[in-house]
Amino acid sequence: MKVVILGGGESGVGAAFLAKKKGFDVFLSDMGEIRDNYKNELKDLGVDFEEGQHTEERILSADWVIKSPGIPKKADIVFKIKNQGIRLSSEIEFASEFTDAKIVAITGSNGKTTTTSLIYHILKEDGFNVGLGGNIGKSFAKQVAEESFDYYVLEVSSFQLDDIQTFRPYISLLLNLSKDHLDQYNYDYEEYALAKFRITENQDQQNFFIYNKDDEMSQKILEKLDLKVNKVPFSMSEKLDYGAYATDSNIFVNVEEQHFEMKIEELSLMGKHNVANSLAASIAGKLLNISNESIRNSLMTFQAVEHRLENVAEVHGVRYINDSKATNVNATYFALESMKQPTIWIVGGKDKGNDYTEIEELVKKKVKAIVCLGVDNQKIIDFFKNDKEQIYDTSSMEDAVKICSQLAEEGDTVLLSPCCASFDLFNGYEDRGNKFKAEVLKLIK
Template sequence: MNKRIIILGAGESGTGAALLAKAKGYDVFVSDFGRINETNKEKLTQAEIPFEEGKHTEDLIFNADKIIKSPGIAPKVEIVQKALAKNIPVIDELEFAFGFTKGKIIAITGTNGKSTTTMLTYHLLKEAGLSVGLGGNIGKSMAGQLVNLDFDWWVLECSSFQIDGFADFKPHIGILLNITPDHLDRYDYKVENYVASKFSLFKNQDKEDYALLYTEDKLINANLSKHRFSSKLFELKFEDIPSEGAYANPSGIIINLNGRKNTFAQDLLTIKGKHNQTNAMASILTAKLAKVKNEKISESLPKFKSIQHRLESVGNIHGIEFVNDSKATNVDAVYYALDAFTKPIIWIVGGVDKGNDYSQLDAVSTNVKAIICLGKDNEKIKEYFKSRCPIIEETQSMQDAVKMGYKLSKDREVVLLSPACASFDLFKNYEDRGNQFRLAFQLLEREIELKKISQSC
């Protein structure tokens, strides 16, 4: 009899895992407590995979040999707790997919910057002509792709939720960019539990593997000695020069590897800010470990386009740059965004507060010229910044926020959407918020152009 696998959650990762399990001969059943979107329903139906939605039927679930759950389902959810009590293994889609690839894994985690680093690493390897796939917490599921093809390399963005579902998963190159308190409701409100989750990315590595860590991050530095690395450790730094690893200075990104120094000029980078230099260090060092030549890296870096909703320039009107950083849903991400600009900033901020401590922004908010609060409850933001910023406006309309930003700004200034908050008060998600920012910019640009035409007639 075929082994039975139950999939909890029929999103991108769950559906991908179901398709791969079916292709490998497992008895598969999918259960989603919410509603399954029509596209995924069609995929499951075509693959003849039975499913249910709007409920979890225990009789159909607890006869499983293994459960693959969506990263969004907390371990404390009743159905998961009952499965664990019955000694049914509960794993992540990436853990399952790992068993079916012959490729080498590059796994990237961190509270912030992992999407940019994942995309830049993928870009450098792809441009170099390597056989490389992209997955994890970004793009298409790894499991779903493995139904039809495998790659020599996989570049995977890994959230802490996904890492928590790893048992045998072993990255050849593991990257930890930074750690700041986030999602603590999943970790008993203990930052040490969240830190342990991030560091466990490296638990299965051996001497043939590599661990890349930004060791000047406070929480990484404070916990480094508590964790044993069987892999070769490379440090990413600014202040000190590692004997092997990467560092950055005004001349560029420098890679120290195998006794050789490789320098990549700063003007090759298309991504802004000190945090993106950390991301670039990690990506370039990874490319070097994958045997990509310096010339190919230097050719590829200027071709990289920033990912959507992360310090994404959507356009320029009369010298005023409009920047979409909707993915910045916590204060730490906003710190990096504000620090990326020396120009005066009109800052659009707000949404569903996640217990933000805005004092963390004191050092970088001095160049904020005006604040536009975009959310249903802006009192916390207004109260903190009322004595720190001369202009504070508020609205619940993205179109109004963009127009306000334009009116408050002038040539060589920046209108920055960097919310520090979740988006669910006014928008479907951070992508919807960012897309509405881009649309509002386009409407404003068109309005100004039509006004110019009418005045010339």
């Protein structure tokens, strides 16, 4: 079988590793530049590859094309592959066909990484033989090739779900929906939501689908779809006889005749949105028959994910918080909602069709100054100029942090929560967050 892999990053190289192990004829093509470490891996594997171009003749002769999630679904080469009737899959689809492990798959607009990491922590702490992958950590395909895990906990994006055919998790989670990546879904919120719901389309009565009962779009889509899966809701606002819910002081889980409760003050994660994430993770734990004591201990000991409301330092009485992973408006909503001190807010980057109306009242209430960071900040400036007198336009992290440090007074918080993708000035949200932390630490010296 001829397998062609599009994209030479972690996902693509992992897929090449698995394809080679299965004895397929493998070719990898990347329109950009492949990093040296990945090139060396491909050479060691004996995989033929190209960079800086897509040779259509070779790609369109494939029996199976594996597409990395970073390649837009509207790319010309993707259209031609589909037009030829060649099977097109994501790495998670490809890898799932070569493992019998039970998969817990998590998607949603916000909280995916935190909840995926939390569920992995719960399973790992209870002694499960479990791998972590998808949009986080080591390639799922590479782990399937090299390891023999009984379980995988996978963070899954809508871009990965766009390219599935048979992917069927044992437990799927859809945490929430908000208007994200609409530029890839014809600026149609429902089209994007349906892409997320593909996580459950192949599930049956042997499987579980955990969903957010408070999420309006999720409820709307659920009414339209005829799902065969066991549906398990969670809610922050409604007491549920089956599923999980929270009061002001406690979380409660009731599933499959199993019960669990815990005081919210005992959770290691702070913020209302993280109570919801903890509810979803606790349901998954109980569905996998993990003891209450083990779940409680894991929820108390879990450490927050890097670049997600991460405390960087306190300098001259000012807190600096790195929320670089907030690449959409809804994620920043949660960040601003959890701010207790007057906040200087760093925002901006590659706009994905953002509507800032959702956070306008929070900005009026919580934010004392806005520092824009991006190649083109005009949309943000125009939106907030009537709400805030102090708006600054910057195009480097050094300048942004310097202005924040000049504006900030003792007791203030400087929050990097950009609402936008990072690819105008940075190599990813990690690069953006790391540069923020580096500039903040310079203030201490």
